[in-house]
Amino acid sequence: MPTVISVKNLIKTYAVGEVEVRALRGVNLDVERGEFLAVTGPSGSGKSTFMHIVGCLDRPTSGQYFLDGQDVSRMSRDQLASIRNKKIGFVFQGFNLLSRTSALDNVELPLLYAGSGMKGPERHKRAMEVLKAVGLEDRADHHPNQLSGGQQQRVAIARSLINNPSILLADEPTGNLDTRTSIEVMDIFQRLNRERGITVLLITHEHDIAEYGTRMVQFRDGQVVMDRPIQRRRLAQDELVTLPAAQAV
Amino acid sequence: MSLLMIFRIALKAMGRNKMRTALTMLGMIIGVAAVITMVALGTGAQSSIEAQIQSAGTNVIIVSAGNFMAGGVRQGQGAASTLLPEDAAAIAPLPGVQYVAAGLNTRGQLVAGNQNWNTQVQGTDVDLPLIQAWQIERGAFFTPQDVTTAAKVAVIGSVVRDQLFGPDANPVGQVMRIQKQPFNIVGVLAAKGQTSMGQDRDDVVMVPYTTVMKKIRGVTFINNVTVSAASSNEVKVVADRIATLLRVRHRLQPGDPDDFMVRTIEEMASVRKEATQTMTALLASIAGVSLLVGGIGIMNIMLVSVTERTREIGLRMAIGARGRDVLLQFLVEAVVLSLFGGAIGIALGFGLSRGITFWMEWPTTVSTNAVAVAFGFAAATGVFFGFYPARKAAALDPIDALRYE
Numbered sequence: 001m002p003t004v005i006s007v008k009n010l011i012k013t014y015a016v017g018e019v020e021v022r023a024l025r026g027v028n029l030d031v032e033r034g035e036f037l038a039v040t041g042p043s044g045s046g047k048s049t050f051m052h053i054v055g056c057l058d059r060p061t062s063g064q065y066f067l068d069g070q071d072v073s074r075m076s077r078d079q080l081a082s083i084r085n086k087k088i089g090f091v092f093q094g095f096n097l098l099s100r101t102s103a104l105d106n107v108e109l110p111l112l113y114a115g116s117g118m119k120g121p122e123r124h125k126r127a128m129e130v131l132k133a134v135g136l137e138d139r140a141d142h143h144p145n146q147l148s149g150g151q152q153q154r155v156a157i158a159r160s161l162i163n164n165p166s167i168l169l170a171d172e173p174t175g176n177l178d179t180r181t182s183i184e185v186m187d188i189f190q191r192l193n194r195e196r197g198i199t200v201l202l203i204t205h206e207h208d209i210a211e212y213g214t215r216m217v218q219f220r221d222g223q224v225v226m227d228r229p230i231q232r233r234r235l236a237q238d239e240l241v242t243l244p245a246a247q248a249v
Numbered sequence: 250m251s252l253l254m255i256f257r258i259a260l261k262a263m264g265r266n267k268m269r270t271a272l273t274m275l276g277m278i279i280g281v282a283a284v285i286t287m288v289a290l291g292t293g294a295q296s297s298i299e300a301q302i303q304s305a306g307t308n309v310i311i312v313s314a315g316n317f318m319a320g321g322v323r324q325g326q327g328a329a330s331t332l333l334p335e336d337a338a339a340i341a342p343l344p345g346v347q348y349v350a351a352g353l354n355t356r357g358q359l360v361a362g363n364q365n366w367n368t369q370v371q372g373t374d375v376d377l378p379l380i381q382a383w384q385i386e387r388g389a390f391f392t393p394q395d396v397t398t399a400a401k402v403a404v405i406g407s408v409v410r411d412q413l414f415g416p417d418a419n420p421v422g423q424v425m426r427i428q429k430q431p432f433n434i435v436g437v438l439a440a441k442g443q444t445s446m447g448q449d450r451d452d453v454v455m456v457p458y459t460t461v462m463k464k465i466r467g468v469t470f471i472n473n474v475t476v477s478a479a480s481s482n483e484v485k486v487v488a489d490r491i492a493t494l495l496r497v498r499h500r501l502q503p504g505d506p507d508d509f510m511v512r513t514i515e516e517m518a519s520v521r522k523e524a525t526q527t528m529t530a531l532l533a534s535i536a537g538v539s540l541l542v543g544g545i546g547i548m549n550i551m552l553v554s555v556t557e558r559t560r561e562i563g564l565r566m567a568i569g570a571r572g573r574d575v576l577l578q579f580l581v582e583a584v585v586l587s588l589f590g591g592a593i594g595i596a597l598g599f600g601l602s603r604g605i606t607f608w609m610e611w612p613t614t615v616s617t618n619a620v621a622v623a624f625g626f627a628a629a630t631g632v633f634f635g636f637y638p639a640r641k642a643a644a645l646d647p648i649d650a651l652r653y654e
Contacts, residue, residue, distance in 0.1 A: 057567060057647045078571045085569020092651065096564040100265040112254050113569040159568070 003066075004166055004199045005031035005054060010063035012049050023049040024060070025222035031167075036193045036200045038210035038230070041219030048171075050219065051203050055088055055169045056080045068166050085113050089160025093172035095152045097144040103155045104140040107131055110163050130158040134188055150181035157188055167199045168192065174209055180243055186212045187236035212236060252581075255574070259581040270586065273550045277590025277630070278597060280540030281623045285598025287536040288619040290605065291529025293612035295522060302518045308347075308478040309380060310488050311517075312340070312495070314470065315508040330470040331499055331508045334458070337374075337474045339498060345487040347479040350374035353461045353471045359454065360426040361413040368409060370427055370454045372461030373475075378438075380477040388421035388436030391457055395435075399459040403427065404436040406451040428465055432456065484513050540623075543590070544630035551583050551638035562642050563650025576643035583635020584628060591627030595620055 012024040023046050031037055041047040052058040053065060056072055059080075065073040072083055084090075097106045107127040111118055118126075131137050134154040144152050153173060160168055170189065174182035190212060192198045202213055210216050211234045218226035263270045314332035337351035353372040358365055375393050377383070383390075391402045403425060405413075414420045420434045441450040462468055478487040492511045499508055555562070562575055570578075598620075602613040 052648050055567070057651075078573070081566065081569050081571040084567060090567050092564075094560075096560060096567075096651070098265075098561060098564075101261070105261070109565070110568040112258065113565070113571075113574060117251065163569075 002033050003030050004033045006066040008064045010060050013061050023222055027224055033199055034197045035215055036213040038213035038216045039203045040210050045219035046222040047203055047219040051171060056083045085110055086163055087166045089165040089168045091156050091160050091170040091173045093175040095156045097152055097155055099144055102141045102143060106155055107159045107162055126162060130161045134158045149177050150184055153185050167201060170202045172204055183236045183239050187240060190236050255577045255581050258578050259585055262582055273547055273586055274590035276543030276546035277587050277627055278594040280543035281591045281594025281627055282597035283536035283539050284623045285595055285619055286601040287532035289602040289613040289615045291532055292614040292616050294525045296614050297612045298518060298522055302514055308481040308484050309514045310476040311512050312474040312491060313510050314472055315510055332471050334471055336498055340476060340491055343490050345479050345483045346476055348376035348380045348477045350377040350475045351458045351471045352473045352475060353458045355461055355465055357428045364413045366412040368452050372458035373455055374458060380475055384439035386437045386439040390436055396457040396459050399463045401432045402435045403432040404455040405434060406438045406453040407440040408449055408452040409454055410437050488513055544634045547583055547586055548634035551635055555638045555642045559650050559653040562645050563647050566647035572643040576639045579639035579642045580635045584631035587627045587631030591624050
């Protein structure tokens with residue numbers, strides 16, 4: 001399997017007033033295509049900073065980051081914007097959908113910044129395809145306030161998929177969702193990972209959510225302190241079969 | 250990303266908050282409408298003055314007698330007795346001169362039957378109707394022979410006709426007394442209406458100037474000579490020729506002041522034109538202030554909007570918007586706001602101008618210049634006041650923006 005993410009001796013320091021905060025103190029990590037990586041760690045461990053750099057939202061103080069073999073650690077802001085648009089799909093805890101905008105328009109949004117000059121009908125078609133992939137094709141014209149939390153997160157996942165990204169970055173995607181909906185969302189991630197081979201990086205502080213991945217990485221004090229494959233992986237698909245009763249209540 | 254796309258994004262963003270969009274536009278609408286209406290009022294006043302100059306004849310030159318000094322007491326303009334009928338006769342053959350009419354005025358009590366009226370009695374020559382474009386409604390103007398013989402004939406304006414004979418009467422052939430002397434009425438002038446100064450041009454009686462000289466006032470001089478130049482380009486040259494001629498005829502030494510005055514209609518009107526121009530500028534600048542306030546309103550809303558939509562900006566950046574895209578989006582939003590506001594303001598300004606003309610009967614002219622300037626200013630306001638908020642949005646750090654609560 002080719003390596004999608006390769007991080008070498010990543011260091012990130014912030015100056016907060018007079019104090020220098022060392023958020024990352026030499027992180028080395030390789031992620032192969034098709035992996036489902038769960039990133040855990042307490043708050044302040046550096047996992048968020050790590051995700052921001054992997055997500056090309058921030059640049060490391062030193063060290064290298066190769067995404068699809070391309071060194072992105074020294075790119076300009078505009079170049080990073082283009083990388084984010086084409087190679088990375090983001091899913092956030094708070095969904096971050098545009099209000100008073102239909103699900104379809106929300107999903108299409110990254111296409112507008114792609115600079116491909118894609119025409120309206122083609123954009124709609126692409127957006128409908130990914131909405132179908134998350135099972136929301138019949139909600140395309142609904143606005144976020146007409147959708148449940150789980151549905152909103154599925155719209156956000158559809159949006160992250162529209163440019164066929166190399167990696168999907170999910171930052172606490174189940175943080176605002178109840179148990180059943182969380183499992184439904186994890187089911188979508190697992191299916192995308194399994195069926196399309198999309199590499200997923202999942203940030204979570206919930207240990208049981210981390211177990212949906214194939215590999216777990218734990219951060220502490222700006223370093224990776226644990227990196228192991230998950231032995232008994234949870235499968236959302238199977239769990240959902242046992243849960244329908246809960247929904248009926 | 251194409252500009253068209255940015256336009257669509259901006260329009261969508263505006264559509265998401267219609268109330269706020271409408272209120273922001275209102276400032277622009279009022280500002281632009283005010284500018285258009287005020288300028289329309291000013292331009293209207295100016296063009297009505299110009300129209301009057303046109304109707305009075307652009308090529309008219311008026312020579313009037315200068316002031317008269319009697320033992321150190323100056324008597325005021327027109328009192329001098331140095332302007333003579335012979336001067337008028339000498340002006341006529343000058344090159345470029347088309348018509349010449351000597352004039353001597355008096356006021357007098359008019360009596361016809363049991364009615365009487367006091368008005369301006371204008372002693373003039375047969376060329377005056379040609380110079381001032383008077384139409385004859387009934388009868389005819391007096392003839393050159395009437396002038397030579399100082400005949401007691403009169404042509405009356407419609408107001409005089411109404412006062413002495415009634416609107417439907419035909420006074421031609423009837424007798425009217427001026428200063429107790431009987432005059433035959435030979436014609437009635439077609440109505441011309443008021444001047445912009447409120448003077449009624451139809452309240453007039455015209456008689457041969459020789460008659461005023463010999464039969465009414467008993468003088469040998471005249472008050473003025475009304476001259477028309479053959480072409481409006483030559484007015485200034487002809488006026489200078491007349492002045493030179495009169496200095497020679499009056500035997501004035503170099504250094505002596507003129508004992509007459511030569512003015513063109515255009516000169517006389519230019520003072521009033523300047524006054525209206527000042528008024529227009531004043532009105533427009535007051536209206537301009539409201540346009541400025543409208544622009545500040547847009548900046549205010551855009552700043553609030555940037556803060557309120559920080560997370561949206563963060564998200565847009567996360568999914569690939571460059572700083573430039575965000576900057577353009579907010580800039581275009583501001584410009585679209587002001588352009589839409591400007592367009593509606595222009596329509597409203599048109600309506601208001603029409604309304605003012607309709608209800609208040611003030612002349613207004615909406616000039617394309619004013620529309621173009623107002624629209625351009627609206628766009629410039631949008632760019633100017635939209636830039637700071639837009640740059641603020643573009644400079645946001647995506648991580649901070651996404652975390653913003």
